[in-house]
Amino acid sequence: MVRVVGIDHLVIKVSDFDKSKAFYGKLFKFLGFEVLDEYADAIGWTNGKTRYWIGPTDAEGQARGYRTGDIGFHHYAFELRSRKDVDDLEAFLKREGVSIVDPADEYYDDYYAVFFLDPDGLKLEGMKWGEREAKARAAETKKEAKTKGKPKK
Template sequence: MVRVVGIDHLVIRVSDFGISKAFYGRLFAFLGFEVLGDYGDTIGWTNGKTRFWIGEADAEGKKHKYRIGDIGFHHYAFELRSRQDVDDLEAFLKREKVEIVDPAGEYYDDYYAVFFLDPDGLKLEGMKYGEKTARGAGKGN
C-alpha cells in the first residue's frame, strides 16, 4: 500500500510578488528557513524538511481578491518546537506589524497557537501541540 510520509512542499500564488517575497523572506529568516531557489518570478524556502514556494498570480487570478471561506486554501500551520517559540513568533509579528487575527493562546486542549495573515490575507499559523502533556509524562521538549 502507498503511504504518504510527509508533505514535501506548498506553492501559493500571490498578488504582488515583490511585497510577498519581502514578507516571506523576513518570516522565513526568523523561522530558520533558507532560500532554496530564486527564479525571478518564483522563490522557495526550506528548513531541510519543509519547502514553501511563492509565485505571482496571473492577470485572471489577480481579478479576485483572496477571501477566507472560499473553496481552496484556508490556512497553513507551521509546527514549532515549543510554546515559547509561538510567543517569540507573535513578538516578531508585532515588531513587523503583521496582522494577527488570533493572538497566542490555547485554542484546543494542549494546542497553543498564533494566527496571522500574509499580504494577500492568506491565514498562517504558528503552533505547538502536546507540550503540556509531554511535560506531564516526563518527556520535556
C-alpha cells in the same frame, strides 16, 4: 500499499510578488528557513524538511483577489518546538506590523497557537501541541525512576 511519508512542499500564488517575497523572506529567516531556489517567477524556502514556494498570480487572480471562505487554501500551520517559540513568533509579528487575527493562546486542550495573515490575507499559524502532556509524562517517568531505586519496607 502506498504511504505518504510527509508533505514535500506547498506553492501559493500571490498578488504582489515583491511585497510577498519581502514578507516571507523576513518570516522565514525568523523561522530558520533559507532560500532554496529563486527564479524570475518563483522563490522557495526550506528548513531542510519543509519547502514553501510563492509565485505571482495571473491577471484573473489579480482582478479577483483572495477571499477567506473560498474553496481551497484555508490556512497553513507551522509546527514550532515550544509554546515559547509561539510567543516569540507573535512578538516578531507585532514588531513587523503583521496582522494577527488570533493572538497566542490555547485554542484546544494542549494546543497553543498564533494566527496571522500574509499580505494577500492568506491565514498562517504558528503552533505547538502536546507540550503540557509531554512534560507531565516526563515528570511521571522521572518520579517512577526515583521510586524504583528505593528499597521496599
